[in-house]
Amino acid sequence: xxxxxxxxxxxxxxxxxxxxxxxxxxxxxxxxxxxxxxxxxxxxxxxxxxxxxxxxxxxxxxxxxxxxxxxxxxxxxxxxxxxxxxxxxxxxxxxxxxxxxxxxxxxxxxxxxxxxxxxxxxxxxxxxxxxxxxxxxxxxxxxxxxxxxxxxxxxxxxxxxxxxxxxxxxxxxxxxxxxxxxxxxxxxxxxxxxxxxxxxxxxxxxxxxxxxxxxxxxxxxxxxxxxxxxxxxxxxxxxxxxxxxxxxxxxxxxxxxxxxxxxxxxxxxxxxxxxxxxxxxxxxxxxxxxxxxxxxxxxxxxxxxxxxxxxxxxxxxxxxxxxxxxxxxxxxxxxxxxxxxxxxxxxxxxxxxxxxxxxxxxxxx
Numbered sequence: 001x002x003x004x005x006x007x008x009x010x011x012x013x014x015x016x017x018x019x020x021x022x023x024x025x026x027x028x029x030x031x032x033x034x035x036x037x038x039x040x041x042x043x044x045x046x047x048x049x050x051x052x053x054x055x056x057x058x059x060x061x062x063x064x065x066x067x068x069x070x071x072x073x074x075x076x077x078x079x080x081x082x083x084x085x086x087x088x089x090x091x092x093x094x095x096x097x098x099x100x101x102x103x104x105x106x107x108x109x110x111x112x113x114x115x116x117x118x119x120x121x122x123x124x125x126x127x128x129x130x131x132x133x134x135x136x137x138x139x140x141x142x143x144x145x146x147x148x149x150x151x152x153x154x155x156x157x158x159x160x161x162x163x164x165x166x167x168x169x170x171x172x173x174x175x176x177x178x179x180x181x182x183x184x185x186x187x188x189x190x191x192x193x194x195x196x197x198x199x200x201x202x203x204x205x206x207x208x209x210x211x212x213x214x215x216x217x218x219x220x221x222x223x224x225x226x227x228x229x230x231x232x233x234x235x236x237x238x239x240x241x242x243x244x245x246x247x248x249x250x251x252x253x254x255x256x257x258x259x260x261x262x263x264x265x266x267x268x269x270x271x272x273x274x275x276x277x278x279x280x281x282x283x284x285x286x287x288x289x290x291x292x293x294x295x296x297x298x299x300x301x302x303x304x305x306x307x308x309x310x311x312x313x314x315x316x317x318x319x320x321x322x323x324x325x326x327x328x329x330x331x332x333x334x335x336x337x338x339x340x341x342x343x344x345x346x347x348x349x350x351x352x353x354x355x356x357x358x359x360x361x362x363x364x365x
Contacts, residue, residue, distance in 0.1 A: 001078050001079055001306070002078050002079065002112070002304075002305075002306025002307060003076040003077065003078040003079065003081065003083070003111055003112045003306070004023075004025045004076065004077060004078050004112070004309070004336045005023050005045065005049075005074050005075070005076055005112070005309060005336065005338075006022065006023065006074075006075045006076065006077045007020060007021065007022050007023070007074065007075045008020065008021045008023070008041065008044060008045060008048075008072070008073070008074045009021075009071075009072070009073045009074075010040075010041075010044055010070075010071075010072050011070050011071045011072075012063055012064040012067035012069065012070030012071070012089075013040070013044060013062060013063070013064065013070045013071065013072050013089075014037065014040035014043070014044075014062060014063075014064065015035075015036075015037045015040055015064065016037055016040065016064065017064055021041065021358060023336070023338060023356070024336075024355065024356035025336055026335075026336060026337070026354070026355075027331060027336075027337045027338075027339065027351075027354070027355045027356070028337070028338050028339070028355070028356045028357075028358060029339045029340075029341060029344070029347070029352075029355055029356070029357045029358070030042075030338065030339065030340045030341070030358050030360055031340075031341055031342070031343075031344055031357055031358070031359055031360065032342065032359060032360030032361070033342060034342065036360040036361060037360055038313070038314070038340035038341075038360055039118075039313050039314070039340065041338075041340070041360075042116070042118075042311050042313045042338065042340060043055060043057075044072040044074075044087075045074070045114065045309065045311055045338060046114055046116055046311060047072060047087050047105075048072060048073075048074045048085040048086070048087060048108060049085070049108060049109060049112050049113055049114035049142075049308075049309055050105075050106075050108070050109055050113065050114050050116075050138070050142055051096060051104065051105025051106045051107070051108045051109060052105060052106075052138070054116055054118060054120070058092075059089050059092050059093055059094040060092055062089055062094065063089055068090075069088070069089060069090045069091075070088075070089045071086060071087060071088045071089065072086070072087045073085070073086040073087075074086075076111065076112055083098070083099055083111065084097075084098075084099055084100070085097070085098060085108050085111070085112075086098075086100070096108060098111070106141055106142070106145055106148045107145065109141070109142035109143075109145075110145055112306075112308070112309060113142040113143065113300060113304070113308045113309070114142070114308055114309040114310070114311055115139075115293060115296045115297050115300065115308050115309070115310050115311065116311040116313065117289075117290075117293045117310075117311070117312050117313070117315050118312075118313040118314065118315065119313070119314055119315060119318050121135075121289050121293070121315075122285075122286050122289055122315070122318055123285075124285075124288070124289040124292065125269055125276050125277050125280065125285040125288055125289065126277055126285065129264075129265070129266035129267075132266060132267040133262070133263070133265060133266070133267075135292075136193060136196065136197060136200070136267065137151050137193070139196070139200075139296050139300075140192065140193065140196050142300070142308075143196070143299075143300055143303050143304065144192075144303075147192055147196075150185070150188055150189045150192060151189060153185055154182075154185035154186055154188075154189045154261075154262065154263075155263065157178065157181045157182045157185045157186075158182055158186075158258050158261065158263055160178055160181075161175070161178040161179070161181075161182050161258050162256065162257050162258055164178055165252055165253055165256045165257065165258070166256045170253060175249075179242060179245045179246065180242065182241070182245065182258065182261065183238050183241040183242040183245060184238055186237075186238075186241050186261040186262055187234045187235075187237035187238035187241050188234055189262050190223070190225075190234075190237050190241075190262050190265075191233065191234045191237060193262060194221060194228070196299075197219070197221050197267070198230070199299050199302075200219070200292070200295045200296065200299055201218075201219035201221075201295075203294075203295035203298045203299055204217065204219055204288070204291045204292045204294075204295040205217045205218060205219065205291075207291040207294045207295055207298070208287060208288065208291040210326075211287050211290065211291060211322075211323070211326045212284075212287055215271050215272055215284070216271065216272055217269065217270070217271055217276075217288060217291065218269070218270045218271075218273075219267060219268070219269055220267070220268040220269075220270065221265065221266075221267060222265060222266040222267065222268055223265050224244075224259075224260040224261060224262075224264040224265055225237065225240050225241055225244055225260060225261075226240065226244075241260065241261065244260045245258075245260065248260060269288050271284055271288075276288055283320065283323075286318070286319065286323060287323060290319070290323055290326065290327060294327075294330050296308075297310060297330075297335065307333075307334060307335040307336070308335070309335075309336050309337075309338070310331065310335055310336070310337040310338070311337075311338050312327075312331075312337065312338070312339040312340070313340050314340050314341060314342070315327075316339070316341050316343075316346040316347075317341065317342065317343065317346065324346060328347070328348075328351055344357065
């Protein structure tokens with residue numbers, strides 16, 4: 001079964017001054033007009049499960065106007081346990097706690113992780129490569145704390161190398177050391193990222209075919225190191241990475257940045273061999289991201305053995321009836337889902353009959 005969110009208490013958080021929500025272990029719909037706090041509620045749940053928010057706010061931005069401090073707390077129950085995840089905001093800083101003990105934000109996901117789907121994700125296929133990389137690495141960091149450490153360590157090495165590339169004159173011996181560090185860290189991250197990507201890609205392709213049986217989705221990892229094949233290992237990646245860094249050194253010095261590595265990679269989606277970014281319709285591109293989000297839930301469940309919390313922020317209005325049906329069928333499996341919407345008409349009566357509906361009022365920020 002795993003843990004599920006039972007309650008959420010918000011104190012001076014965004015537009016809420018002192019509010020508590022109770023959630024169904026299956027599906028809860030937060031219904032209300034715009035600017036009443038639906039997305040703020042989803043953000044709080046994401047912070048308490050993923051340790052981060054899709055909005056990337058500062059601590060001050062999380063506070064209600066004029067407040068000096070605030071908090072978000074959730075009670076989690078399941079498997080005979082009753083625990084608490086909390087975020088405290090004071091003095092311009094935020095602090096995460098697990099059962100009242102300080103922890104790092106990414107530690108929270110080891111107890112209950114979440115998958116978020118919001119309107120920004122609908123342009124997943126067409127947005128910049130960094131958006132797709134962040135999606136993959138954010139998911140990996142929730143699934144495994146070790147993955148989050150790999151990302152941070154590698155990006156620190158890249159930042160240090162980039163600083164050195166701006167020096168005049170450049171210390172070539174020191175640059176050799178950073179090249180070795182970047183190559184090792186990048187190869188290690190790439191090994192784990194590719195393993196995760198391949199699982200997600202296979203699941204997304206299978207799920208896409210259930211939504212649109214007449215089309216075949218393929219997901220491709222575009223690596224800045226060149227063509228990579230299944231079966232290659234970390235040592236081979238490291239050797240190739242080091243060679244690329246050495247051969248591209250003059251260009252990197254001229255541009256003052258590291259030009260190869262996981263921070264430059266991308267994901268491409270093709271439908272029947274055609275690039276979905278250039279040739280896919282809006283409906284096809286939205287089906288791809290829908291399949292990708294469902295794949296995240298499926299793969300997370302396989303890896304963790306428990307189903308993540310699914311957060312759907314105002315996406316029903318952006319999907320046509322066929323895709324809404326596909327999503328609601330998926331949600332009816334054994335998972336906890338929190339959905340925000342302005343219109344309950346997007347849901348059939350049989351769905352509403354088995355769903356907790358919370359009407360949000362008119363508090364605004």
